[in-house]
Amino acid sequence: MPILALPLLALAACAPTAEQAQPETAGLVAPVLTGADAVDSSTHARPAEARVTHVALDLAADFAAKRLSGTATLDVEAARGAREIVLDSKGLEIASVTDGQGRALPFALGASDPALGAPLTIQLQGARQIRIAYASAPQAEALQWLSPEQTAGKQHPFLFSQGQAILNRTWIPTQDSPGIRQTWEARIVVPEPLTAVMSGERLSPEGEPAAGGRAFRFRMDKPVAPYLIAIAIGDLAFQPLGPRTGVWAEPATMPAAAAELVDTEKMVAAAEALYGPYRWGRYDMIVLPPAFPYGGMENPTLTFLTPSFIAGDRSLVGLVAHELAHSWSGNLVTNAVWPDSWLNEGFTSYFENRIMEALYGKARAAQEEALSFSEIEGALTELGATAPGTRLHNPDEDNEGGASGIVYDKGAAFLRTIERTVGRERFDAYLRSYFDRHAFQPMTSARFLADLRANLVRGDQDFERRLMLDQWVYQPGLPSNVARPDPAAFAAVDRAVTAFNAGGPAAAVPYGGWTTAERLRFLNALPRTLPQPRLAELDRAFQLSQSGNAETLFAWLQLALANRYQPAVAPAERFLMSLGRRKFVAPLFETLVAQGDWGRPIAERIYARARPTYHAVTTGTVDKIMGK
Known part of the structure; x- marks a missing residue:
């Protein structure tokens, strides 16, 4: 049953029907949940009065100015008697707001909250479509503009977005709440020879000639949470992995990325066998430059991935399985x-x-x-x-x-x-x-x-x-009925830990034959206080400071720096300068700062160099650790 005809308040209370659950209904308005359990304090929007149902972006990327600028045209559904709509905006520079006929609509930006930004209130005057001309600020928190030197190819600049949780309001004027699902489309103009990709269906794979470069068009006809609208622009190549899977990456990164992701098509099939059809069309991925602040981000049709999952042996592809699973739990x-x-x-x-x-x-x-x-x-x-x-x-x-x-x-x-x-x-x-x-x-x-x-x-x-x-x-804590893991899963590793702790030599530990999970169990199970000679013995025996596996290197550096092991400082600095993944970066700075007179000067020296290379998601956390 088409639900666009229903009054908004009645629509908000509807339970989803079997028809609504089918992929062919994608593009219809997704109901907004109401009630105390669904009040979103992270948005200025009042969706029970007026809500955004569709976003159409027409933007150009200016790498010199570090801005996305153009228009956002929003389709609006309003309750009877609603006179205004409230959007989220953080740092956006609003030039004008008009209705579907080009008539100016009054608007006002309210007081800005450090976390939430400012409410953008627009007087509807009966309009059900509004067009906002605007530009993002150079410091927009969702966007990271990389210089050529920060990329693998070193020849061209790069841009990527990270919208979760509430950062997309820094480049899209919409209602930035996960409960206000929206369909969207976009036209993005980028300078030659760069390529734009987004988390939706590609309508112009090769781009179209446009003033200032090439225009790429995209469409998402399924209602999604607005934090899932994502963009990346750079020197990108594509390699298929299967009939409906593939990977985007910089050409220099592509061989290693494609080899690591070879099982992706099998993962999609395994996921469907468990919990039903994959409903998003293609499942592609993009391996971003190392500044990306997360392991992965489940943007529909185009998972964003950190290159730190590339270990050379597919031992860290659980990350890919996780982001794929979000296609059901999180995106659907x-x-x-x-x-x-x-x-x-x-x-x-x-x-x-x-x-x-x-x-x-x-x-x-x-x-x-x-x-x-x-x-x-x-x-x-x-x-x-x-x-x-x-x-x-x-x-x-x-x-x-x-x-x-x-x-x-x-x-x-x-x-x-x-x-x-x-x-x-x-x-x-x-x-x-x-x-x-x-x-x-x-x-x-x-x-x-x-x-x-x-x-x-x-x-x-x-x-x-x-x-x-x-x-x-x-309730807090862990309930007594919790299903505990199999104690035999790491039995051999735990015996090795016991033997080492009893004074046994590191050379007796079969570290080289272990999986990544077993190595992590060993490193994390070691005593948190170890003397320098024992740390040096471990480092020599297993070449820990030279590990090419980001997870095991991180586990080792955490242990070594907490014990003021000086030979770990140089590899820690290389690690912290080579990636911006918050999971690794923040705890290592926290460990260094905790070491007082020994570690804080090291942390301050490294952070002064590394901070300009990190995304706002990462700096927002590390700034607090560093007391900034």
Whole structure:
């Protein structure tokens, strides 16, 4: 049933129908959830009064000025009597606002909040389409403009965006809330010989002649959360990996990237076998320059990836499985508010592990599950086992959602506990139906639990008692029914740790024959205080400071710097200067700063050089660590 004809307030209260869950309904308005559990404090928008349903961008990239400028044309759905619409804007320079007939519409920018930016209030005067002429600021937080020297090819500049959680308001004037899903289209003009890619269907693969270079056109006909609109511009090549998968990368990066991603088509097939059809058309990836602040970002049709996952042996492709799984949990069904981000990340971490098991076997999946459980334990130790921040639904968090050991790993453990309580076959059937019922819709913790009770528990009081659902979602700590990892997953590694701690030689540790997961278990299980000779012995035996695997190098540097191991300083500086992934960068600076007179001067020296190469997501965290 077409839902555009429904009044907005009635539409907002509708439950998704079976028809809405089908891919062919993509492009219709996705209902906005209402109620106390869906109030988004991270937006100035008032979607129950007037909301954006479609965004059409026509922008040009100016690398010299570090600006995207042009127009955004927004389709608006308004409740009866609504006179204005409120958008999110942070640093945008608004030139004019007109309606569909070109008539000027009054607008005002309100007071700016350091995190949220300023509300952009536009008087509708009956308009259902508005056109905003604007430019992004050179310091727009979502955008990182790279010089040629910061790229692999060293010849051309590069631009990429990172919108999650609420940064897209720095380059797109829209309602920047995950619960206000929007379709979109774009025309992007870039200078020759650069190529633009976006998180949507490519309509002009080779570009079209345009003033100032070439114009590339894109379309996303499925309603998505606005943080998933993403762009990258640079010297890019493409290599297919399968009938519907491929990779974009700088030419210099392409051989290693394509080799690492060779199993991608198999991953898509494994994911579909678990939880239903992939609904986004193509699944392509782009391997970005190392300044990208995350491991990956699940932008629909085009996952953004850090090059730090390239280890040469496909040992870190769990990252790819994770971003692919977001095509169901996160992109298809999205948390309506950021305090419920576990609905994206916890689901996806569980799903990732199932994909890895299907492709690489139970032993590898069991080891990665055990590493994940260690992250929960680390978060509980750091935050406190009864701290409010250890809840899955975390109303005290605003935009980040909370500690990764909780949002990702406790969330995954919750789903794994349900699976082992009700049985895998039954739980898989439920999850597949969940994605079907709520496709292209926002979700909250309260509504997920209601859905789970209605469609899985179904009044079974034994299941209700054993699952401890409310305790998992709303209470701190780890419930007593948690499904714990197989203690045998790292039995051999744990014996090696015990032997080394008892004074055994590093040479007796079979480190060279271990998987990445086993090496991480070993390094992270070592005592946090070690004498310099023992650190030097480990470094010599396993060439830890020269590791080409970003995960194991990070684990080693954390241990070595915490013990003021001077030979680790040079590799740490190279590492921190070579990538901007916040997961690695922030903890290493934190470790150095914690070392006082020894480590802080090192941290300040490195950060002074590295900060200009980092994305705002990373500097926002490290600035706090450095006291800036």
